[in-house]
Amino acid sequence: MQEKAIVAIGSADVRMPAVRGRLVRSKWARNLLTFLVVFGPGLIVMEADNDAGAVSTYVQAGAQYGTRLLWLLLLLLPVTYFIQEMVVRLGIATGKGHATMIYQRFGKWWGLFSLIDLQVVNFLTLVTEFAAIALALGHMNIAPKVGVPVAAVGLMFMVLTGSYRRWERVTVFLCLLDTAWLFIAFKLRPATWGGAVHDMFVAGLPTGGVTTGLVFLMVAIVGTTIAPWQLFFQQSCVADKRLRFADLKWSRLDTFLGAVFTIVVAGCMMVAGNAAKVHGLAFSDPAQLAHDLQPFAGEAVRSGLLLLMINAAVLGTTAISLSSAWAYGEVRGWPHSLEMPVRKAKGFYATYVVCVALAAAIVLIPGAPLQLIIIGVQVLAGIMLPSAIIFLQLLLNDKQVLGDEYVNKPWNNWVNWTIIIVLFILSLILAAQVVAPNLFPAT
Amino acid sequence: MSVMALLRPTAISNVSEDQFVVVHPLDDVREDKVDTASLGRMSMTPSVKMSLMALRGYLVLMMLLVLYHVIDLSGALGQSTH
Numbered sequence: 001m002q003e004k005a006i007v008a009i010g011s012a013d014v015r016m017p018a019v020r021g022r023l024v025r026s027k028w029a030r031n032l033l034t035f036l037v038v039f040g041p042g043l044i045v046m047e048a049d050n051d052a053g054a055v056s057t058y059v060q061a062g063a064q065y066g067t068r069l070l071w072l073l074l075l076l077l078p079v080t081y082f083i084q085e086m087v088v089r090l091g092i093a094t095g096k097g098h099a100t101m102i103y104q105r106f107g108k109w110w111g112l113f114s115l116i117d118l119q120v121v122n123f124l125t126l127v128t129e130f131a132a133i134a135l136a137l138g139h140m141n142i143a144p145k146v147g148v149p150v151a152a153v154g155l156m157f158m159v160l161t162g163s164y165r166r167w168e169r170v171t172v173f174l175c176l177l178d179t180a181w182l183f184i185a186f187k188l189r190p191a192t193w194g195g196a197v198h199d200m201f202v203a204g205l206p207t208g209g210v211t212t213g214l215v216f217l218m219v220a221i222v223g224t225t226i227a228p229w230q231l232f233f234q235q236s237c238v239a240d241k242r243l244r245f246a247d248l249k250w251s252r253l254d255t256f257l258g259a260v261f262t263i264v265v266a267g268c269m270m271v272a273g274n275a276a277k278v279h280g281l282a283f284s285d286p287a288q289l290a291h292d293l294q295p296f297a298g299e300a301v302r303s304g305l306l307l308l309m310i311n312a313a314v315l316g317t318t319a320i321s322l323s324s325a326w327a328y329g330e331v332r333g334w335p336h337s338l339e340m341p342v343r344k345a346k347g348f349y350a351t352y353v354v355c356v357a358l359a360a361a362i363v364l365i366p367g368a369p370l371q372l373i374i375i376g377v378q379v380l381a382g383i384m385l386p387s388a389i390i391f392l393q394l395l396l397n398d399k400q401v402l403g404d405e406y407v408n409k410p411w412n413n414w415v416n417w418t419i420i421i422v423l424f425i426l427s428l429i430l431a432a433q434v435v436a437p438n439l440f441p442a443t
Numbered sequence: 444m445s446v447m448a449l450l451r452p453t454a455i456s457n458v459s460e461d462q463f464v465v466v467h468p469l470d471d472v473r474e475d476k477v478d479t480a481s482l483g484r485m486s487m488t489p490s491v492k493m494s495l496m497a498l499r500g501y502l503v504l505m506m507l508l509v510l511y512h513v514i515d516l517s518g519a520l521g522q523s524t525h
């Protein structure tokens with residue numbers, strides 16, 4: 001194990017059973033290298049959450065309210081970190097996925113409820129990812145009939161190599177491509193950066209106060225930034241990567257850096273949306289915004305926005321499909337690891353392939369009810385998120401599973417219950433809005 | 444040296460006093476984890492019971508709201524509010 005392997009050996013050369021690793025000469029190099037080998041799941045789970053739906057939500061927030069809601073993103077940074085940090089602890093302590101834990105500790109009923117809800121929400125979300133790919137390709141003069149299947153096949157090849165490390169490297173690379181959002185934000189910069197910084201650190205409501213549109217958008221931002229699949233994904237990812245107890249602090253750092261990167265990228269998306277407000281552009285989706293911004297911002301911004309939209313959808317698709325495949329494989333008792341060749345984990349890979357292929361196929365059906373699917377995603381995700389987090393919170397207080405060392409501390413519980421109560425309230429507000437649309441003023 | 448080259452493992456059989464070995468988790472010996480399968484179901488302490496009851500109540504309420512919304516959209520309640 002790493003704790004035994006990463007040690008300074010005594011006073012003379014020491015022979016040991018051959019291990020595969022890297023030799024370094026300083027503690028500094030050891031820490032850096034250990035971080036690099038642990039790095040991945042935290043960044044991926046966070047950045048993949050900046051998927052096509054998130055791009056749409058953040059850009060819309062910028063277009064409607066400029067940079068006025070940047071503070072909400074800053075507020076969500078510790079929230080996402082605290083939730084995912086719990087997942088990391090649970091994954092490292094048990095070496096099992098979230099679906100398994102719910103089945104084993106809460107029984108079949110809750111296990112099935114969580115699994116079915118996860119699969120349905122994930123599948124509907126996948127359809128929206130491919131819809132975004134089709135939209136962006138359409139604006140690049142590539143026929144969706146050609147581009148969508150190519151994207152789907154590419155997404156399948158990403159995981160079918162039988163190497164966790166290969167998948168992780170490719171996905172981390174795609175995550176890092178999102179640094180291009182900084183360039184987009186720089187090109188479409190707000191009137192003053194000082195104003196944007198003010199909006200980030202000083203919470204306030206946009207002109208017009210609390211309206212239906214604002215409430216919906218704020219709930220959508222929260223729902224977009226914290227998604228149920230993330231809990232299942234990261235725990236399974238940590239288990240598949242076989243992270244060790246000694247890796248916990250590096251995995252926490254990975255998760256924290258991932259959260260910071262994701263929030264920065266989300267802020268850049270709001271800044272991009274702000275450009276639409278500044279130029280008085282009305283748009284129905286980010287692909288159209290990219291097209292409309294070309295006269296003001298140039299071809300690089302147009303192409304960049306379209307490619308980043310596709311990248312967001314690809315990242316979302318691979319992570320969400322994997323969370324489905326891992327969860328289903330765990331519950332069915334199938335072999336479920338990216339380290340396994342296809343012939344040894346047929347059910348696991350088949351689940352991934354079916355999710356991707358079906359979602360891509362639905363998007364290509366003329367007249368598919370995409371709007372209904374988007375609403376379905378919002379409703380089901382709203383129902384699922386608080387319940388998924390309650391199970392997480394109960395599991396993190398389970399001393400039989402985590403012992404005294406890894407179980408939640410009292411301050412963890414205060415923070416987490418506060419987050420859960422806020423999420424419940426937001427879900428109820430969303431539900432109340434559905435039943436009584438005139439709850440808040442329309443404008 | 445690229446990051447990839449830095450991370451590429453090699454076979455190591457002896458280590459001198461001023462060296463450290465960094466092993467990728469997937470190249471390492473499997474670590475013993477908690478045997479959760481043998482633990483069975485979580486004990487129903489008052490806080491666990493209360494949390495699950497609250498969750499059931501929340502889910503029932505949300506389902507009723509969704510049902511109401513669907514019926515409302517279908518026009519069965521008279522003129523839809525939408």
